Every structure is written in C-alpha cells, then in structure tokens.
Amino acid sequence: MDWKSTKVLVTGGASFIGSHLVDALLEREAQVRVVDDLSAGKIENIKGHVDNNRIEFIKADLREPGIAREAVKGMRIVFHLAADHGGRGYVDLHQAGPASNLFFDGLIFYEARRAKVEKVIFASSGCVYPNFLQKDANKEIYLTEDKVSPPYDADNMYGWAKLMAELTLKAYHKEYGIKAASCRYFTVYGPRGVENHAVIAMIAKAFLKMDPYEVWGDGTQIRNWTYVEDIVKGTILAAEKIDDGTAVNLGTMERIKVIDAVREVLRYTGHNPKIVFRPDMPVGPINRVADNSLAKKILGWEPAVKFMDGLHKTTDWYFSTKNKEEVRSALQAKLTER
Numbered sequence: 001m002d003w004k005s006t007k008v009l010v011t012g013g014a015s016f017i018g019s020h021l022v023d024a025l026l027e028r029e030a031q032v033r034v035v036d037d038l039s040a041g042k043i044e045n046i047k048g049h050v051d052n053n054r055i056e057f058i059k060a061d062l063r064e065p066g067i068a069r070e071a072v073k074g075m076r077i078v079f080h081l082a083a084d085h086g087g088r089g090y091v092d093l094h095q096a097g098p099a100s101n102l103f104f105d106g107l108i109f110y111e112a113r114r115a116k117v118e119k120v121i122f123a124s125s126g127c128v129y130p131n132f133l134q135k136d137a138n139k140e141i142y143l144t145e146d147k148v149s150p151p152y153d154a155d156n157m158y159g160w161a162k163l164m165a166e167l168t169l170k171a172y173h174k175e176y177g178i179k180a181a182s183c184r185y186f187t188v189y190g191p192r193g194v195e196n197h198a199v200i201a202m203i204a205k206a207f208l209k210m211d212p213y214e215v216w217g218d219g220t221q222i223r224n225w226t227y228v229e230d231i232v233k234g235t236i237l238a239a240e241k242i243d244d245g246t247a248v249n250l251g252t253m254e255r256i257k258v259i260d261a262v263r264e265v266l267r268y269t270g271h272n273p274k275i276v277f278r279p280d281m282p283v284g285p286i287n288r289v290a291d292n293s294l295a296k297k298i299l300g301w302e303p304a305v306k307f308m309d310g311l312h313k314t315t316d317w318y319f320s321t322k323n324k325e326e327v328r329s330a331l332q333a334k335l336t337e338r
C-alpha cells in the first residue's frame, strides 16, 4: 500500500504506542490527524510534529457528543488506539473506567462507517484471552488466536471491552462491508513507555535506587514483552494486509519471567538492593505468551528486537531523559493509575 498523502486518523496518537505509530506513518508520508484528550497521552510525544505542522492535532475527548464524527470526517484509514487503559495495577483495580471503552469503541466504529472510512485498525490486547488458560506457570502454552472463543473469559472489564470491539468490527465487516483488522498487542515496552507498565516500573525503581526493591507477586509470572517498534511495524502491516476483521497476535514468543527481567535491569544499572516480593499486589495472569505464527503467515511479520536488547535500549532512554524528583513524586500513584 502506498501511504503517501493517505488521510489517516490515529485516535490516542499522543500515547506511548500511538506516537510511535504517528512517527512511522509520517515516514511513509501519510497525512496524519491525531485526536487525543491527553488524559494519559503526552503532548511531548508528538510536539515536534505539531510544532512543524506535520500533523493535525485535535485535543478532545472522543466520548463527547460530536467529537468522534468530526474526528473521522474525510479520513480513509482509522487506527483506533484511544482507550481508558493502564498497566496491571489499573486493569485489576479499575472496572468502571475501562468499561467506557465499550461505548467509546462502538462510537468510533459507528462514525467510521457512517463517514465511509475504508478501513479501521483496532488496538486490541492479549487481555482478550481466557484467564483459565493462563494460570499455570509450568505449562509451555502459546496463545493462538483461535483460543479466543466460547466460553470467553477475558481479563477484567478492560479485556471484555477489547473483545467486544473485536467482535463488533468482525460483524461490521460481515454485514456492512467495512474493512477492518484487530491487532492483539502483548505487553508493549520501549522509549516513551509509562511507569504503570511492568518493564518501565522496574527501570524506574532502579533509577531511584529503591532499596528494598519491590516486585509484585512472587516473580514467577511469565510474559512476552514486545518492543514498540515491532508493534508499530505489525500494526501497519495489518492495515495493509488484513481486510476481513481478523484479529492477529502481535507479540514475541520469548518467555520471560518477571524476576529474570528484574535481575537484568538491576545488573545492567548496577543497583544491588534487597528484593522484596509483594504477593498482595496485582499480578495478572501467571503465564501469558503469544503464538505469532498467524502474523508470520499473513503479515510476513516477526519481532526483530530481542527482549534483552530492547530492555537495554529502554533503560538507556529512561536514564538519559528522566528527572529523579519527578519520577519519585509520581511513581506510587502511577503503579495503580493511568
């Protein structure tokens, strides 16, 4: 697909992932509009593009009357990333906020169809996978897309909303013909990431030289953290190659234990604290790793960045850009808020 001059809306484009997607779309010379209420996203993430008039930026809450309609007007492609979303602490402890995604996603899809948008690409999540498959750390399970099927058992209200949005898009394609794709992101990390997600929280605690150093759970939880550049490449490929509402995993197949990631952060940053486990804090699924063979097959995508390399790059970014006082004053709240 030739992106040059293609009119593209990125909802939530000031976010961590959204802003990297905007960068990649501009590299491809797309004409980009961002709508973001900055409730979690940061203007700094896209400031260079705003100042240079390289994007159209609208600061607005897409749930307010009329905003979604204006946002999609004249657009050919919509990447829908705006969401009431946070890290594990937020997803476990807050249900009402993420529930607003149920009507909010539906509103964007409704308005996109009404405005004759050609295609909608939706930022879905590993949180759509059934909880009951992810409870045993001793199983070497890889989540294939077909495992999201009845009996559904999504991860908190956040996961249910992502699942409903995927199903809505599939129905829209089948019954209304609009082209669509859902990308199931798995625990994304990288520069511009926020401390409410585990990897950035680990790095922030090392940055502050926390001692004792807290780890939520017993550290044996398994994740497949995936680097943001890979996620963005996969998302654009999905826009180019999927039309029928198929949901595809974008995640590595590297199985990383939380405690191993923590140890590497501590080794790399030269911090040697006493580690304290907090089993009373939210831990999420015990064992969550994607199978990415469908993405390989239909998108020709596979992650290029190994976890250790991405972790080092992200740590370097964090240490070279953050201010200790600012991180210290905000960290505790960020661990459980957006």
Ligand SMILES: NC(=O)c1ccc[n+]([C@@H]2O[C@H](COP(=O)([O-])OP(=O)(O)OC[C@H]3O[C@@H](n4cnc5c(N)ncnc54)[C@H](O)[C@@H]3O)[C@@H](O)[C@H]2O)c1
Binding pocket: 011, 012, 013, 014, 015, 016, 017, 018, 035, 036, 037, 038, 039, 040, 041, 042, 060, 061, 062, 063, 080, 081, 082, 083, 084, 085, 086, 104, 123, 124, 125, 126, 184, 185, 186, 187, 188, 189, 197
């Ligand atoms: N970070 C991850 O590991 C991960 C994993 C799976 C899925 N996702 C999804 O990817 C997307 C981007 O996530 P992210 O991690 O970059 O951070 P994020 O949660 O900060 O992104 C959401 C963006 O939407 C904006 N927003 C929220 N409500 C809005 C509203 N009502 N109107 C306008 N803008 C609004 C926020 O300001 C923010 O910029 C989200 O949809 C998220 O659910 C992220």
